[in-house]
Amino acid sequence: MNKPLKRLMTAIALGWLSLVTAHPALAQATYPSKPVTLVNPLPAGGGVDIALRGLAKEMQPFMGRPVLVESRAGAGGTIAGQYVAQASPDGYVMGVFQSTQAIPEIYTAFQKPPYTSADIRPVVRYMTLVYAMPSRAGAEWKTLPELIEYAKKNPNKVRWGHTIGRGHPLHLLSYSLFKKYGIKVIEVPFKGAADAITSLLGGHIDVAFGISVTAIEGHVRAGKMSILAIHNPTRLASLPDVPTFAEQGADPGVVPVYNTIFVPKATPDAIVKRIHDAVKAALETPALKEYAAKNGFELYYGSEQDALAELTRDREVSSKLVEALLKE
């Protein structure tokens, strides 16, 4: 090998080494020095995706770098969860997780999850998606208590749609109602909310749970279905006549579907704080508030401590329900 080439090779090797072994502290000082990515565990075009795009846009000025949204859907979010859990802890890859990805060890009952909640760290909670329980038009009941009363008198008569597999938080909510009131219904599983909506419109099922309010608001206004209850602490501004579960004395006790930003466990505190501050600032902007109102999600700020408390509560409630479910 001739001399110049040898020198070139050495230079390349050194450059490579310095890049690979760059000290995290060095990276921290300039964070963020390149675009950051928010990983969406659910399919593009869904409710979470729409909400995230709004957040990313408003977050960008506070981060000073482009904020990208990336959908890595699959296996109910486990794929994205694993991706974030195993990403390098430098703050460039963040996951926006709900309970199934946040505490995979209790929700993936049949298959050992590839990571656990110990591998990731919550940064900030930013919104909840409001899920509704729609009922077919012209049903024998008008309210949730009436439905429960009807189901008690007529076991195995009410056709109850699930939009997601057994053991998912959205299914656990229905399940906890069945257990609490001792009712027996015909449980019909569907592959996603769209199929359940179609079946409701066609009158093939009576009620369903696990459909976001935005997906059915139009049908409700057109009188093709009604909403018996929403799973949210308060009523919605857009649907002031629709009561919550708790109002009707039928609080299922399940934690509402939160969306919290997670990073790999080993991410330094300074970076976590930087992301938290940017998200918090974005949540205060009028633009994001307007976007949220228009697209049917509730901005819902929570610090790392809030998020941790929520996780603990979720773990307590859901693990009991999952256990009971597995015994059946």
Next chain:
Amino acid sequence: MDVLPYLLHGFEVALRPDNLLYCFLGVLGGTLVGVLPGLGPQSAIVLLLPGIVYLDPVSAIIMLAGVYYGSMYGGSTTSILVNIPGEAASVVTCIDGHQMALQGRAGPALGIAAFGSFIAGTFGIALLTVAGAPIAEFALRFGPPEYFSLMCLALIVLIHLTGTSLRRGLISACAGLFLGTIGMDLVTGQPRFTLSFTVLMDGVGLIPMIMGLYGVTEVLLNIERGIQRTVVQHKIGSLLPSRQDWRESAAPIARGTLLGSVLGMLPGAGVVLASFLSYAVERKLSRHPERFGKGAIAGVAGPESANNAAAQCGFIPLLTLGIPANVATTLLLAALVLLGIQPSPMLVQSHPDLFWGTIASMYVGNVMLLVLNLPLIGIWVQVLRVPYALLFPVILLFCMLGVYMINRNVIEIWIMLGFGVIGYIMKKTAYEFAPLVLAMVIAPIFENAFRQSLILSLGSLSTFVTRPISATLLACAALLLLVPLVPQLRTVLGRLKE
């Protein structure tokens, strides 16, 4: 309701210069993603979603709709030229379309696909204009038992799809049914046959499978034949279908259009199913069934018309009821929500500009697509002149990037390569894989509908024959199964008499 004034108003909206531009951009983009293997309308719409919030809602939907039905035009191009389906709906177009290209008849094949698509697409919109709402209301009566019976019918028709050997075709179909069961069980949530791979929880992806079976396999076979010598075709005949071609295609286009319109309205696997069924029907009805698989133009005209009619009719439930018919229309629904429009049966009344403007733009878009695609034929056939030794790396790269971009997961590339090897072995051992693809599409709908039906009927199998639509479909299936046996029955009866 008198439709005409509304439609005229729709044309006023659609013919506005800005909307014309968006419509053109949409159908152009659609044609491109249709042509690129692996990149489907879904990925294109996802790419455009963040940008559309800056547009007027009518323009945005006109453009996204254009991407969707435009991709159905483009999907046939690679099927015919290089035997790689651009979309799942163009899988059957490969069978005869590529044969035609090998015989120097790529021009007529592309031409008849474009004309068939235009006729079918326009018919589909006409149907949407005149009778959208009542049709959609009827489609809602399809509950789980009806879907089960429809899939039974499709499985019976599938038997007629198989070419040389019925037995091997059925083995391939069963393998497809098995592949369709991989993933999380709908009722219990149990993972089946996932071998602990997390990706397989959602089942085997259709696109990686098709790209593997068709794209990779085809390249491997050509490499084996000797890449330097592989030329697709030097001689390029006429660019447009001849009078004889038209005579042979007229009836298939008409039948494909009807079949596609009916299946397209049903939420589910309408588009893919329509093209496969159309192929099987044409083969069955043809006076020269032996020509199928060897470059019969009817085998291109029928399925291409069917998938366009189905794509166009997929807008009926979306626009009239606010429910999506497939993945691409689900994304359009998301786009509506993003634009602040509630999808619902009220769309016609609450947003007449959007409703009628979009419909009118589809007429315009279909004309644009025809005008756009006919001159493109001249360019596309030039692709056949590019030495294969330069073309194949590009084909491979597109296949790999296409499947990677679905979920940004390298495992999809591995799945595709796996199916490439499987396809190569199947091809070498004379097992066809078209039945496998259709069976895999049908399997989950078939099984889920069966189990949902039984849950709803509390375990009573009679639900399939007591519901009128379901019973009619099952009767058709039984009839189709028995018809081929009639001549044999006759001889048996004749012998008994003697």
Next chain:
Amino acid sequence: MVPGGVAFAVVWSAIGLAVCAGATTYGLGSLGQPQPGLFPFVVGAGIVLLATSEAIACWRAHAPSTRLRLGEHGSAVIVALAILCLYALAFERLGFAVCTLLLFVALFRALAGRGWRFSVAAGLLATVVFYVAFEYGLKVNLPRGPWGF
């Protein structure tokens, strides 16, 4: 000698048996109360039956009809597959640009029989075109290598 068709049919039956075996672990249930395993079991049984009858038919026909033998350029197929596997392995580690350049150079050089100079030039050109098209045209953020592209 066993005819090729028989051997392939036997392989298919083995696959069918494996499917049946797998299906039974998920529980079969009955037709009125199907469990997750029922449908795959029926499908697996179908494969076994069809493949067995195919094997018998091939055996009777005595036709060594089809044989899985690599053609003239069979080794090239293995090389191509190896290159594709390496691409998939390196894709997220080295980034899109570098991998694609290597892919094109390898395919042109090893399979298309082009010279080094042509392979590298064509590879560079193609990589730049695709990088620009995907990164800027389609705004897809493809994987980057440790050197930022």
